[in-house]
Amino acid sequence: MDATIGNHFEKHEEMDKTLICEVIRQSLAQADSAQLLRNRLYLSLRQAILDHRLEGGTLLPSSRQLCQELAIGRKTVVHAYEQLLMEGYLESRAGSGTYVSEALSGRSAFITPRRLIGTRREGLSRRGNQIASQGASSTIQRGAFIPGVPDTDLFPFAVWRRLMGKYTNKNMARFLDYASSGYGPLKTVIAEYLSVTRLMKCQARQIVLLNGTHQALDLCARMLCDVGDRVWIEEPGYWGARNVMTAAGLTPVPIPLDERGIAPRPQDWKNSPRLIYVSPSSQYPTGTVLALDRRLELLEGADSHGAWIIEDDYDNEQHYDKSTVASLFGLSQKQRVIYLGTFSKVMFPGLRLAYMVLPEDLVEAFQVGNSELYRGGRLIEQAALAEFIADGHFTAHIKRMRSVYKERRDCLCEALDKRLAGAIELSGGHAGLQLLYYFTEPIDDAMVASDAMSKGLIVRPLSMYYQDQGQVRSGMNLGYGGVSVERIRTAAPMLADVIEARLLRRERLRRT
Numbered sequence: 062m063d064a065t066i067g068n069h070f071e072k073h074e075e076m077d078k079t080l081i082c083e084v085i086r087q088s089l090a091q092a093d094s095a096q097l098l099r100n101r102l103y104l105s106l107r108q109a110i111l112d113h114r115l116e117g118g119t120l121l122p123s124s125r126q127l128c129q130e131l132a133i134g135r136k137t138v139v140h141a142y143e144q145l146l147m148e149g150y151l152e153s154r155a156g157s158g159t160y161v162s163e164a165l166s167g168r169s170a171f172i173t174p175r176r177l178i179g180t181r182r183e184g185l186s187r188r189g190n191q192i193a194s195q196g197a198s199s200t201i202q203r204g205a206f207i208p209g210v211p212d213t214d215l216f217p218f219a220v221w222r223r224l225m226g227k228y229t230n231k232n233m234a235r236f237l238d239y240a241s242s243g244y245g246p247l248k249t250v251i252a253e254y255l256s257v258t259r260l261m262k263c264q265a266r267q268i269v270l271l272n273g274t275h276q277a278l279d280l281c282a283r284m285l286c287d288v289g290d291r292v293w294i295e296e297p298g299y300w301g302a303r304n305v306m307t308a309a310g311l312t313p314v315p316i317p318l319d320e321r322g323i324a325p326r327p328q329d330w331k332n333s334p335r336l337i338y339v340s341p342s343s344q345y346p347t348g349t350v351l352a353l354d355r356r357l358e359l360l361e362g363a364d365s366h367g368a369w370i371i372e373d374d375y376d377n378e379q380h381y382d383k384s385t386v387a388s389l390f391g392l393s394q395k396q397r398v399i400y401l402g403t404f405s406k407v408m409f410p411g412l413r414l415a416y417m418v419l420p421e422d423l424v425e426a427f428q429v430g431n432s433e434l435y436r437g438g439r440l441i442e443q444a445a446l447a448e449f450i451a452d453g454h455f456t457a458h459i460k461r462m463r464s465v466y467k468e469r470r471d472c473l474c475e476a477l478d479k480r481l482a483g484a485i486e487l488s489g490g491h492a493g494l495q496l497l498y499y500f501t502e503p504i505d506d507a508m509v510a511s512d513a514m515s516k517g518l519i520v521r522p523l524s525m526y527y528q529d530q531g532q533v534r535s536g537m538n539l540g541y542g543g544v545s546v547e548r549i550r551t552a553a554p555m556l557a558d559v560i561e562a563r564l565l566r567r568e569r570l571r572r573t
């Protein structure tokens with residue numbers, strides 16, 4: 062071979078190795094520093110593989126090379142490689158080295174679809190880089206088993222079209238203005254609706270209308286907190302809330318959960334938070350209901366430590382077996398709770414309409430904040446929605462969908478139980494559009510999600526809902542709201558195949 066070309070190839074290969082080491086170094090720098098180094102290396106390598114920063118088929122540096130590059134012990138690297146080999150992320154080829162598993166190439170990056178970890182962009186601020194690196198929302202929004210998605214095919218389009226048309230004409234030009242305080246009649250019907258369904262005593266003037274829960278959370282963070290303030294987030298919890306809070310400069314603190322809901326320990330109160338984000342009626346993603354004594358303790362703790370509670374009641378309309386649980390807002394004597402509701406689940410997510418109910422003292426300032434930060438608008442949609450509710454279409458749609466969703470939930474439970482009883486354990490399930498299952502064996506839920514994806518199935522691994530990767534339980538969040546019974550019947554056995562194959566593989570590895 063021509064010597065110059067040979068040198069060029071050698072040089073190119075060397076560059077690749079340097080780049081791979083740099084990806085691993087960056088990933089390691091972002092890993093949770095509270096973890097042992099060997100766990101940190103394992104987790105950061107795994108994340109780099111799942112994010113496709115290390116593609117399937119990539120030859121990794123030898124353990125000797127990597128320990129020199131990262132200035133860490135060889136045993137640490139060997140441990141991480143062995144763990145990843147055992148779990149199937151890596152494969153070793155005799156005489157050739159350790160590779161990222163080929164089976165992972167070409168898989169959609171649903172698990173962490175928008176993450177750009179390790180690709181620090183020069184033009185972005187530190188905050189911008191942080192937001193880009195934490196993205197967890199999916200670009201895929203339909204299909205088995207996307208969590209949290211309603212069935213929009215069954216939405217009463219004809220009624221909605223008529224109502225939207227009524228407010229979309231020349232005589233209604235005022236509906237095209239900014240509207241930071243929101244459409245009054247919509248706030249009135251929401252207040253009436255909440256007093257009946259959630260036992261909440263509130264006036265229309267306590268309600269602020271916003272473009273979705275994320276915007277409501279952002280407004281709370283900006284109006285109630287300063288940069289660096291602590292916000293408690295249930296662990297596992299809604300990554301969307303965590304990301305919005307982090308983007309607003311707050312410090313999210315994971316607070317453990319048990320089967321009775323959020324369970325702060327005495328030491329947690331010593332470092333008291335400014336905000337407490339909870340989903341008490343149906344915790345996301347575990348579906349647990351916050352027990353009454355815990356509710357009272359939380360309210361008391363918030364009051365004595367000067368913290369605000371954000372109650373995210375995102376799935377309140379979809380409840381099946383038990384009657385709806387009274388709101389925390391309604392229980393609060395001291396006005397420490399901000400209640401959030403959304404129309405994303407009952408109407409459709411693209412409507413971008415949510416509301417917050419505020420303690421009296423906060424109303425004026427929040428309205429100014431809303432106007433200054435986001436201006437507000439969508440009066441046509443707000444007017445159409447007010448009439449949709451007032452004319453009874455809203456309640457009728459909820460009632461109809463409740464029985465549709467209940468049938469789908471039961472169908473999914475039954476199909477999975479039939480094949481996987483003993484291997485999975487249901488958490489909650491009384492409400493919502495999704496089911497959370499724990500795996501009773503510690504199989505890697507990210508790998509289950511990846512295997513499922515190769516069959517066209519979407520599974521949200523429970524591990525992605527944790528802030529502290531050292532605390533994770535393995536499981537899967539499965540949406541059924543937007544999936545027909547017929548599709549559940551074909552898709553659930555396919556998912557069971559995937560899980561059984563993982564269990565078998567684990568069993569084989571245990572025996573060897």
Ligand SMILES: Cc1ncc(COP(=O)(O)O)c(C=O)c1O
Nearest residue numbers: 209273274275299345375403405
């Ligand atoms: C826990 C939780 N809260 C709220 C929402 C709704 O958010 P939005 O109102 O922005 O659509 C979701 C969406 O999936 C959610 O999972």
